[in-house]
Amino acid sequence: MPDGTDDLDPGSAETPTDLVGLLRQLRDRSGLSFRRIERLARAAGDNLPASTLATMLGRNTLPREELVRALTRACGESPESVDRWLAARRRLVDAAAMPPTAGPAGPEPAVLPGPPDRRPRPGLLLLAVATGAVVAIAAVLTGWWLSRPADRDGTARTGPTGTVRSAPTGDVDPGTREAGGQGATRIRVAHSGLCLSERAGRGDGQVFQASCAGAFPARSLSAPITASGGGISYLIRTDHPEFGPGCMGIREGSRKVGARVEDDYCGQEGAGEQFHLDPVESPRPGFRLRLVHSGLCVTVDHLDAEWAELVQRPCDPGHAGQVFLVEPAPPEIRPAPLR
Structure with missing residues (x-):
């Protein structure tokens, strides 16, 4: 550059x-x-x-x-x-x-005579004390309200940035396996049952298969998008506990076979963030996650290995590592609605 x-x-x-x-x-x-x-x-x-x-x-x-x-x-x-x-x-x-430069000395300001008695009257003093007490109590109550971790229904009121957060609507229907709506979503590898997850402490956004118990960030399907090449596609949005909202995609929007799947801020990977969700029945029922920009499919090569990385490879009807379950996320890990 x-x-x-x-x-x-x-x-x-x-x-x-x-x-x-x-x-x-x-x-x-x-x-x-x-x-x-x-x-x-x-x-x-x-x-x-x-x-x-x-x-x-x-x-x-x-x-x-x-x-x-x-x-x-x-x-x-x-x-x-x-x-x-x-x-x-x-x-x-x-x-x-550097201290500010002093200007030229001017004449002493005139001193105007004040009122004959500067002491506050008892009534005004009591009013000031009472007003201060009310303000202090209001501040304490406001701080308590905003710092509450959750309401009784489990819906968090404040997130890390202080924004109001609530549960999303519009789940994927696991019975029909139709991925046609927005909703908090858990994506698992059909063969291994493991979930899509980043690895704690790395910060590079690379996506692996890992135990669902500690999988993060929370994921959510966007509304259907009419893909430029035809058909319907989706964004797989993320809600990272440190980096905030983002999207899953192919690293740097690469079209190369073997390019890694990663989470990043939405818009960084272009069309490399749009996925067709193709229903399949074999080798297992589920979906293939086919990239709009490359036509390749998200793949796990080492199905029995936890922390096996996800990459894009040519779509193969017989490859068990290309079949994913797209299902509603358990309520305890649902993120706020992402726009």
């Missing part, structure tokens, strides 16, 4: 807001997803989790130096350009630390 300073000049930033805005433009121009930047940063020896990057670019405060270095390096900036970004940040830090 270009060196980055022809049209993005960090030296032009006059405030932290300006610098963060330029960093946003740098990331947008790179075309890289947050998780892709996380992987590139890790490969370069930097530490820039996708969640940290999202927070950093969502604020207007000055990012830490190591985060600026990691982002600019991951976006392909040259060492000289990285130094310019860091120099711009240091300049803003120094400017914030």
Whole structure:
């Protein structure tokens, strides 16, 4: 990619807001997803989790130096350009630390006579104390209400971001195996009975088959989409406990055989996030998850191995690792409705 300073000049930033805005433009121009930047940063020896990057670019405060270095390096900036970004940040830090310049001394302000008695009257003092007590009690009750983990029906009122969350509607009907509606969904490999899951502590979004007891993130089918190549397709949405809403897809929208299935923010993989759900009866009843963009099918090669990865391969009517059960998620793991 270009060196980055022809049209993005960090030296032009006059405030932290300006610098963060330029960093946003740098990331947008790179075309890289947050998780892709996380992987590139890790490969370069930097530490820039996708969640940290999202927070950093969502604020207007000055990012830490190591985060600026990691982002600019991951976006392909040259060492000289990285130094310019860091120099711009240091300049803003120094400017914030300087005391304001005193202006010329002016005449002393005139002192106006006050009322003859500045002591508050007893009635007003009691009113002020009572008002303060009411405000304090209201604040305590409000904090208790918002911090409650759940109502009696088990529906959480507040999520990690403080938004109201409730149970979704529109389940997949497991009796008819029709996947025709929105709903909290559990996807299992028909042969092994294991569930689709990321691996804790990795943060790269790669999807494996794993025990359903600890499987995450929660998944949900979108409303039906008319695919560009014809037929109906779906998004398999995710609700990650750390990264928030996203979509399952093929890494970087690749069409290559063997490309990995991963979760990322919606829109990062393009058509690599749309799936046809093809009903099958053999070798087991269920669905094939066929990619719209490549025509390939989601596949588990090592069916008897927990943490076997999911990849895309040519659709094979006899491959048991291409048959999945799409069923309503148990109530305890249902996410909030995703739009």
